[in-house]
Amino acid sequence: MTRRIGSGKLVIATHNAGKLKEISALLAPHGLDCISAGSLGLPEPPETGKTFVENALLKARAAAEASGIPALADDSGLSVAALDGRPGVYTADWAERQWFEGEPGRDWYMAMGKVEGLLQAMGADTPRDAWFSCVLALAWPDGEYLVYEGRVDGNLTWPPRGELGFGYDPLFIPEGRTQTFAEIDPSEKHAISHRADAFAKLVADQFSA
Template sequence: MTRRLGSGSLVIATHNEGKLKEISALLEPYGVKCISAGSLGLPEPAETGKTFVENALIKARAAAEASGLAALADDSGLSVDALDGRPGVYTADWAERQWFEGDPGRDWYMAMGKVEGMLQQLGTDVDRSAAFHCVLALAWPNGEYEVYEGKCAGSLTWPPRGTLGFGYDPVFVPQGREQTFAEIDPAEKHGISHRADAFAKLTAEQFGT
């Protein structure tokens, strides 16, 4: 039997206030009060998993055990068919700047260029199919957990187009569309994204929606 979340406090396993705000808005209608792991001073665990599920569970379990409350974590990324699913769990790592560049932020244009360069090396007829994935992991202090997986299939384009998205959005065209995620209105994108798919499954099972 599926463990039900119910109303009350939920730790969001993130130190990113933007992500906390986004998830809080999604769960507020169900009476869930979201607090971030960062606001509780919880450390960020090393993401040593080889899959999105493993990394999401690592973060959710760590937050649940440290806080004594139910915790929700997500792990997401881009998989490219012709690259054997890469960058996958290393999606963000491909955008890391080198230490000598000074800024510790991520260089997403560099990451998009790396993917495109690898595809071009495979020839002009290369399969450009790709998908964004999102895994949501709910964990309780007693060890119980639930996992919800979302996906948005599409293809990659070049050069990047649009300024409304982030990450790899400017080169990702969702299935059935002509615009990239970075050209689609954010409200519309949130309705068809991999994260929307995962949250729809979570709320359907946890709250019966």
């Protein structure tokens, strides 16, 4: 039988206020009081995993063990079929500026350019199939855990289009649509996204009658 979180406190293993707000809103109807790892002063563990599952589990386990409270973490990113699944777990790393590229931080246009440059180098007929993945890891302080995986398939376009999304959204056209994630209304995007898919599985498993 699936272990249930029940109601009460849940640590969201993030230091990102926006992510805490989004996840809290998704879980609020189920009686959970979500608090961030950042607000508890918990350190962010190095994401040394080779897969989304490994990285999500690293974060969830670290937060649960340090706080003594069940914890939820996510790891997500873009995978491109022609690039053997890259950038994958290195999705954010591809946006990190090097010392000669200006102030430290993430440059998502640069990251999108890297993807496009690699595809163009492979030839005009290179398939542009891609997918976004989201893994949610739920961990308890005693070491037990559950994993929920979400995915949305689509293809890439160039040049980037839209101002509504973030990250690689201006490149990605979900299957069955003509607009990029950055052109679709955020509420509509959240209903069809990889994160929505993963959360639907978590909710069905944890809170269904």
